[in-house]
Amino acid sequence: xxxxxxxxxxxxxxxxxxxxxxxxxxxxxxxxxxxxxxxxxxxxxxxxxxxxxxxxxxxxxxxxxxxxxxxxxxxxxxxxxxxxxxxxxxxxxxxxxxxxxxxxxxxxxxxxxxxxxxxxxxxxxxxxxxxxxxxxxxxxxxxxxxxxxxxxxxxxxxxxxxxxxxxxxxxxxxxxxxxxxxxxxxxxxxxxxxxxxxxxxxxxxxxxxxxxxxxxxxxxxxxxxxxxxxxxxxxxxxxxxxxxxxxxxxxxxxxxxxxxxxxxxxxxxxxxxxxxxxxxxxxxxxxxxxxxxxxxxxxxxxxxxxxxxxxxxxxxxxxxxxxxxxxxxxxxxxxxxxxxxxxxxxxxxxxxxx
Numbered sequence: 001x002x003x004x005x006x007x008x009x010x011x012x013x014x015x016x017x018x019x020x021x022x023x024x025x026x027x028x029x030x031x032x033x034x035x036x037x038x039x040x041x042x043x044x045x046x047x048x049x050x051x052x053x054x055x056x057x058x059x060x061x062x063x064x065x066x067x068x069x070x071x072x073x074x075x076x077x078x079x080x081x082x083x084x085x086x087x088x089x090x091x092x093x094x095x096x097x098x099x100x101x102x103x104x105x106x107x108x109x110x111x112x113x114x115x116x117x118x119x120x121x122x123x124x125x126x127x128x129x130x131x132x133x134x135x136x137x138x139x140x141x142x143x144x145x146x147x148x149x150x151x152x153x154x155x156x157x158x159x160x161x162x163x164x165x166x167x168x169x170x171x172x173x174x175x176x177x178x179x180x181x182x183x184x185x186x187x188x189x190x191x192x193x194x195x196x197x198x199x200x201x202x203x204x205x206x207x208x209x210x211x212x213x214x215x216x217x218x219x220x221x222x223x224x225x226x227x228x229x230x231x232x233x234x235x236x237x238x239x240x241x242x243x244x245x246x247x248x249x250x251x252x253x254x255x256x257x258x259x260x261x262x263x264x265x266x267x268x269x270x271x272x273x274x275x276x277x278x279x280x281x282x283x284x285x286x287x288x289x290x291x292x293x294x295x296x297x298x299x300x301x302x303x304x305x306x307x308x309x310x311x312x313x314x315x316x317x318x319x320x321x322x323x324x325x326x327x328x329x330x331x332x333x334x335x336x337x338x339x340x341x342x343x344x345x346x347x348x349x350x351x352x353x354x
Contacts, residue, residue: 006031008261008345011251014194015298017305022193025251029197032223032254036065039074040089047086052093057100063142064096066200068225069116069151075257076221091116098122103130117201118146136174139181141196147173147204162209165229176204176232183239188306195243198250200224204231216242218249220256237314241299248298252291261342262287271337279325286337290346293329296322297349326353 006028014024044050056064064070070092077085095115098104104113106124114121121133135144146152147168156164168176180202184195200223207213207229214234218226226246231239256262263271268287275289276282279296300322307315329350335343 006255007259008255008342011255011294012297012345012349014251015248015294015301017188017190017298017301021190025193025197028251028254028258031258033062033065035258036071036074040065040070043074043077043085044089047082047089049086049089049093052090056093056096060096060100063117064092066224067092067115067117068200068222071224072222075223095120095122099134102132103128114149114151116151117144118149118151118203119144119201121149136177138177138195138202139184141184143196143199143202145173145177145180145202145204147177152203152205163207164209165205165207168204168206168232172206172232173204179236180231180239180243183236183243186309191244191302191306194247194251198224198247198254199226199243200250201226203227205229206232214238214242216246218246218253220249220253223253223257224250226250235311235314237311240310241303241314241318244299244302245295248295249291252294261339261345262290263337267337277325278328279321286334289334290338290342293346293349296325297352323353326350 010024010028014021014028044053053061070089073080073085073088080088091109091113094104094109095113098113099115099120102122104122104124106113112121112123119135119137121135123131125131135146135149137143138145152167153165184192187195203225205227211230211233213230215229216226217229226243226249228239228242231242262268263286265287268285271286273283273285275284275286277284277289277292279292284292300319303315303318303322307318326349331343331346331350338346
């Protein structure tokens with residue numbers, strides 16, 4: 001599988017959740033991690049940061065490069081000033097070391113600091129004394145479930161007031177994290193592998209002004225990061241669906257960085273939100289649509305194969321919704337917009353629902 005040409009055809013095959021799926025998930029993540037490592041190695045070599053990096057052990061190095069905030073700065077480095085990036089990566093390495101050392105250079109940074117994946121907090125309390133807090137992980141994985149860090153709410157500055165989140169109290173956060181872990185533990189090994197390989201951190205947000213709204217999300221700018229809002233308000237089946245949904249997005253984002261299969265952001269912005277989703281009837285972008293096709297395809301296969309053990313009613317509703325959407329889907333208007341490989345793959349998926 002390591003020699004497999006990595007293109008979008010792998011996603012269609014992997015999302016059948018067959019015997020080859022785990023190998024595909026691993027291959028995609030390994031190649032993506034190697035790609036990120038090469039970008040990082042080049043940056044620290046050019047900016048004299050190798051000495052700091054080499055102080056980290058192999059596990060710390062691996063974890064650093066699977067941090068969505070770090071991945072974002074590497075993939076979008078042209079959006080930042082060079083001095084900003086040098087300070088950012090020096091801080092990222094300092095905080096990775098702090099997890100093991102239980103101390104950090106507070107004079108250089110601040111008295112209190114979070115690791116960039118929200119997994120660890122350290123506070124200087126005087127002299128050479130520090131208090132620390134470690135975020136719980138999803139079951140036996142290394143995926144932090146972050147309810148409290150500054151990175152949980154850092155992108156809210158431009159949101160409408162009613163969308164602003166508040167912090168869960170500790171008992172609420174503990175209960176929700178335990179629920180997520182119990183759900184994860186019951187997944188088939190193939191689904192566990194999907195989540196392990198394509199989700200790097202989970203942010204849990206509580207939105208008081210939207211108490212009846214549940215939503216989950218991910219962003220190709222922060223590959224590996226997913227957000228779950230008001231997870232305490234919904235039944236287990238909804239959380240199950242959200243975890244699989246966002247993990248599929250992670251797979252698709254990784255493939256796109258390695259072998260572009262989506263229309264460009266520039267083209268998508270030019271077209272705008274003019275595409276009607278056959279599943280939600282909402283106006284979306286062409287990039288939203290091509291991602292949605294894979295996500296709904298994967299969810300269909302998930303619920304068909306594993307859903308009876310979760311909820312027969314939810315399973316039937318999901319399968320009907322997804323099938324109806326694919327029957328309504330018309331790809332022909334986008335044939336000249338999509339590259340030939342992507343168009344062929346999307347047609348193969350759609351035709352499976354004819």
